[in-house]
Amino acid sequence: MPNIMDQEAIVHFPILIGDIGGTNARFAILVDAFAQPKEFPILATADFGSIEEAIQVCVLDKTSVQPRAAIFAIAGPVDGDEIQLTNCPWVVRPKQMMKDFFLDDVIVLNDFEAQALAAASLDEQHRHGIGGGAIEANTSRVVLGPGTGLGVAGLVYSNHNWIPVPGEGGHIDLGPRTDRDFAIFPHLEAIGGRISAEQILCGSGMVNLYRAICKADEVKPAYSAPHEITGAGLDGSDPLAAETLSLFATFLGRVAGDLALVFMARGGVFLSGGIAQKIIPVLEKPEFRAAFEDKAPHEEMMRSIPTCVITHPLAALFGLASFARTPVRFGVATEGRRWRA
Structure with a gap:
């Protein structure tokens, strides 16, 4: 009773x-x-x-x-x-x-609490795996969603309950690492003098990244909307759009890896939203998982953590219904x- x-x-x-x-x-x-x-x-x-x-x-x-x-x-x-x-x-x-x-x-x-609730219950039919690793039952998970902004939530299992942990993780700092990064980052639009993950990993952030690449190469931008960049990058018709998607996947992998470490997300990192679904072919290339796993001295552990794209068309409603x-x-x-x- x-x-x-x-x-x-x-x-x-x-x-x-x-x-x-x-x-x-x-x-x-x-x-x-x-x-x-x-x-x-x-x-x-x-x-x-x-x-x-x-x-x-x-x-x-x-x-x-x-x-x-x-x-x-x-x-x-x-x-x-x-x-x-x-x-x-x-x-x-x-x-x-x-x-x-x-x-x-x-x-x-x-x-993103609702997205986290969905991540507790989604079956394989609504998950598209990226890279290796297997989901460990009843262990912490992370949901990360580039969309209008960059949403982040954790999901912790304790006392037979799934506990969603909402926050503003999309506003963590994101910095350059490679020579190409250092050439591009000075041209990114900053907020308050800093580049947060959301300044790159969302719809408007993709445009921000593309324009920075164009400025670094002294080329006039040809596109002004995320869907234009995505289309030209996926079909290979524009090298700068293709590089934008490649770097977008790389930066997304870095941030996803950082969050996986924060939550020790042996239950997986779940990428949600329309952008992640549209760029699955890019995420399946080596750059995303390489960036995700590049967390010395924890590379071996990172290789064991699965990443996937949520493909359920109404994941948040699914999460709310489960609750x-x-x-x-x-x-x-x-x-x-x-x-x-």
Whole structure:
């Protein structure tokens, strides 16, 4: 029989789950613990003035199911009763949302917590392995996602629970090592005089890196958007775009290796998001794993740590659904992030 703590953790169905980023939002309804989430079309946050409008128009107006609770993963810090997203003008107001949508319970988590929750449960079908190593059961993991920014979260296993550890790991310093790095880094756009990992390892960071390479070689940039650089780099039509992807993979490997050491991630490093999925052919080349493993004096240990790309199209929603079904399986701290009627 569940104890009092287990009862406190329970979230009552049906549950609205949402992954809300700076550019897109994804919603689904989980009718019960055994049903697959009922997914709704991905929407652009810029098309709606508020999250409430988006939920009403794109979710509630499209179904007869009335959610009793909601669990959201948002791209931004969860602080107080009015939660501002980092790269989106939407403001999440749980108390107001409970009144508007007749909800009894609202939980708001960080978006990479949801990615970490997914990493605890994803099967081989939704993981594309890069390099060697095998996942050790019930050991720490890391999720790393270059997207609008660079998201990072840890996942620690303790007392039969998976505990997601969100943070701002994307803002750690990233410095030059090779002669080519030293030629390029002076041309990178810095913030406050420093180059953080996110200054390179995200969509805008890829553009930053490409422009720096062009300046180092005194060549006029031909592209201004990440998808243009990715396309030209993958098909080999532009050598500087191809070098951009190669260095992007190298720097991603360095940062992923650093984080693997921080968390002793014998359970693996999981790369999430659309950019990682699109550049799998680049990540499969030697540069990514070589940079990942190049952590003297720990090269042998690093070779044993697996890396993979999460290929699930809605990984954050998958993570939220896993948490909603069995919240007692996860050590998710909800104090200050859960509102109840």
